[in-house]
Amino acid sequence: MRAYKAKAVERISLPDREARDRHLREAGYNVFNLDADAVFVDLLTDSGTGTMSDEQWAALMRGDEAYAGSESFRRLESAVADVMGFERIVPAHQGRGAENVLYGTIISEGDYVPNNTHFDTTRAHVVNSGGEPVDCPVESEAGDPFQGNLDVAAVRDLADEVGAERIPAVVVTITNNSMAGQPVSVENVRAARDVADELDARLVVDACRFAENAYFVRQREPEFEGESVADVAREQLSYADAVVMSGKKDGLANVGGFVGVREDDDELYERTRQRGILYEGFTTYGGMAGRDLEAMAVGLREAVEEAYVESRVEQVAELGELLQEVGVPIRTPTGGHAVYVDAEEFLPSIPRERFPGQALVCELYREGGVRGVELGEFAFPGESRPQLVRLCLPRRTYFRDHLEHVAETFADVAERRGEVSGLEVIDEPEMAELRHFSAELRPVE
Template sequence: MELPYAEPYKIKMVEHIKRSTKEQRLKWIKEANYNLFNLSSDKVFIDLLTDSGTGAMSDQQWAEMMIGDESYAGSSSFKKLKKSVKKITGFKYFLPTHQGRAAENVLFSALVKEGDVVPGNSHFDTTKGHIEFRKATAVDCTIDEAFDTSIIHPFKGNVDLKKLKTVFESHPKEKIPFVIITITCNSAGGQPVSVQNIKEVSTLCKQYEIPLYFDAARFAENAYFIKKREIGYQDKTIKEIVKEVFSYGDGMTISAKKDGLVNMGGFIALNDKEVFKQATVFNIMFEGFITYGGMNGRDMGALAVGLNEATEFNYLESRVEQVAYLGQKLVDYCVPVQKPFGGHAIFLDANKFVPTIPREEYRAQALAIELYIVGGIRGVEIGTVLADRDPFTRKNRFPELELVRLAIPRRTYSYNHMDYVAAALKNVYDTRKEAKSGYVIVDEAPIMRHFTVKFEKL
């Protein structure tokens, strides 16, 4: 008899979570102005808002927390992290930051100017926000297959080379500070990018003398998909794949709260000494001294271990396959989701789930709210609300996909929790035809509105 799969870890500590009634949740979400970000965590049963900083650390990481060196300059914890970053990524220069958007803020302050164009594969919200805040433009060059949730394509995060070349041909080189590839591509459903595509983008960038950077928040999960799906990589280790991927770029930013397996942290890694020197100025201005950059010594120590653990196959298999388990349960229930399943989350296709709700009434947000009301499960809208308004016309931008992301924290929930989520979604799906109206925005910020936006129910 073949032995069943078992997670490569055991539980040492538990955290209690509170159940609630539907009546309580109806009251709470109204008090939160129908914004799931406004809910306090004790009012959430299963929290799938994000996988960023919400995972469980290992015993080895907690051990590093106990011996963290909190020296302001030149701490031993910084040296450990610097060594780990060099070993895993291969980049020469390194600046710690307190999280991913901080890394973007520092690097983009050095490189992005008004009127610039930054092409990439479905930039995530903070990436696009930092670009547009500087009065530049993010141009989405993702392949068309990414926008059809029913198509099975192994690398839906890939960059369309024709789209990218069109950007290169239609703008002066000095107006394109860099190309950014997000691995995995969160806004397209947590979809991976192949080594072949990265190589081709790198070649095109070199031809036009434009740097290539990575948004590497989920670089290890991307490497896992490469190992499982791309010809010629089955026998390579995750660490070998990661090193090769980064060898085609000039630098990276990362929210280490994802594939760094820590609750707080990020960094910039670079090969260009001049860019490093420019970024250093902004790192000191915005983050702190260059040997801590907004991070505690103990967090740097935990991240040094986390980068190593996240690039081990057994961990990644456990992590990605739990996400796939939830995805398959939903497919069995006929719930429309982005396929293939992403590495960190399952993405519900709101256009197919609740087409009865007009897009102008934020159907993906309405679906996310209903899931909370029915099951106490907090997801997040990845659709019109997140897409924000056009910075010039101030009209809503309607993306091709209206998604609800269910991001699975790392090493945190059991398969029983996944069964609960699937059952709650089946209940929502079975009553979908009753959904006729959504929500209207009554207050919003001028940029990255989804974090603090307020709604009223129609």
């Protein structure tokens, strides 16, 4: 059952088939280039696309727009301390701004950074800072409860190969977005803490979806049965030296982010604070308006409310069930923010070098005005990853009718899957790690 009701609505419309064909061609077969008003159901991302609560809208009116010493910043600071356990924060305009502040501070040329799996902007910031991102996902099978875990043994192997002194940080992303949004156990974070101590490295948690991860921990890790989501979240984050956070996910806000630093790490806090001033703005606003600080402060507290997070995870599972009913191959169990479709299995005639995931993304838009995102060979060139399409649900935004439309669109695409052609890249940016945001493609028969 949904834990909310609508107080405001936005009209949406489905462009006709001819218009969708034209929009897709003009976008270079890259749905990032589509105008939002040409999309009917937008599952591109859950980042900043959710619906804020009435309490968040009310909080906007309290926004203190002072350049320095903003009361709105103090309220965000208090919310982060209460909900996540970090007394010191360096605010940023969004998660990738926070990544720039933190990774640009702790990573040097020639460093190696292990992660359960780097997402696109994280990988790019590590590379941009002179480091080498190394994915260390745990080997798992469908149905395993914590498929997002870090392979701690692989981190030790990396240290033996390159030297512990070249690993400044061990990163754990919760939930693991690149691995189908799968959760990470508290036991695994504790093990990551141990290996970070062995290497004299900092343990960093990418906490963008910390509340959703805590919900899964409570459901699947026997130690935490019966615990509150809020208590599980604080326990899991307590092992980190620092967190990088996009407030556009489990901050339930439309913009904003921050780096959280432990109270006893004066050096890291001061270095990140100075870098934050350089790239994001003064420490008490960090690229955000006071009203945005207020919205995130309220959103963090709402994110760990039992009714909200249960409703959130259940809606993702609901979409997964509807897709399975029409024969769509998805990664199971479903994660907390998205359903991941196996594009290679859905379009077996398209080889991975012709981007079956991107081809499926384009056909979903062509058929039903549905926008998803490819997380396979196109988004992560040259890497051995599953060819996935992510259908990411904005928070508190869509209802069952929209989910049913998505399932019907997949069923229609499936009926003519033999007609779907692969794609080739005809223009891309210099930084390959970010090519899926702006590259252009064309169909290949």
